[in-house]
Amino acid sequence: METDIRALGDVVKGHQLLSQSLPSRGSETTKLLKQLNDLRWHSLFYICNDLWIGPSRDYLEDTKVSSKKVSRKAMAESLLSWRKHDISEAARFVWPHFTMKERSNPIAPWAPPLNLGSSGDVQYNRLTAQDREAAMKELAGEMNYQSAIRVGHVHRFLCQPLDDQDKLEKSLETATVDALKYVCLDINRIPLRPVSGNTTKAMLIEQLIHWVRFPNHITVTN
Numbered sequence: 001m002e003t004d005i006r007a008l009g010d011v012v013k014g015h016q017l018l019s020q021s022l023p024s025r026g027s028e029t030t031k032l033l034k035q036l037n038d039l040r041w042h043s044l045f046y047i048c049n050d051l052w053i054g055p056s057r058d059y060l061e062d063t064k065v066s067s068k069k070v071s072r073k074a075m076a077e078s079l080l081s082w083r084k085h086d087i088s089e090a091a092r093f094v095w096p097h098f099t100m101k102e103r104s105n106p107i108a109p110w111a112p113p114l115n116l117g118s119s120g121d122v123q124y125n126r127l128t129a130q131d132r133e134a135a136m137k138e139l140a141g142e143m144n145y146q147s148a149i150r151v152g153h154v155h156r157f158l159c160q161p162l163d164d165q166d167k168l169e170k171s172l173e174t175a176t177v178d179a180l181k182y183v184c185l186d187i188n189r190i191p192l193r194p195v196s197g198n199t200t201k202a203m204l205i206e207q208l209i210h211w212v213r214f215p216n217h218i219t220v221t222n
Helices: 005-018 026-037 041-050 072-086 129-142 145-159 165-173 177-186 201-213
Strands: 116-119 122-125 219-221
Touching: 005 026, 005 041, 005 072, 026 072, 041 072, 122 201, 129 177, 145 165, 145 177, 145 201, 165 201, 177 201
Parallel strands: none
Antiparallel strands: 116 122, 116 219
């Protein structure tokens, strides 16, 4: 699977799906199960194996495992059960920083240390000073003239008194995604990565709004 970029991409997508908030309604559970079932067989098998989940005991002593013995549906159902019953987190978390209920937590030397902040009920990633500086420099180099101008506009919007949140949101919507990203980097509030992998304008605006609303209520988890 090392050379299968799509399969590796589905592993990442599977991690993102499993690290979303626990489904609270039947329709959400059904949707999550379908999304997991849509992942490639090799990707599902990799995730199950990594989590020590055996959807079928028939293959445990086999040196080779085929899709005839372990179906995507069985693996998707096992992963959904793991998300619902085997870990403590009900809210969204950053993979692989979850807490097992009955087993020891996984050891993942490759994973960067967890560095989350929160204000109100919104979480965000915090970068190290070095990573933040590098990201801002890279984005500035790729930014077009309009986005560069909009960065100043966003700064001005955020410095105004928050008398009307709807008005502030509409003002921020006039900025480009790159301008909003740059300001989020500047204040070190990076939205948690969504399943789609694409950080949207709405997610960036949400972070900026909360930065204005809760300037003195910031907690950090290391």
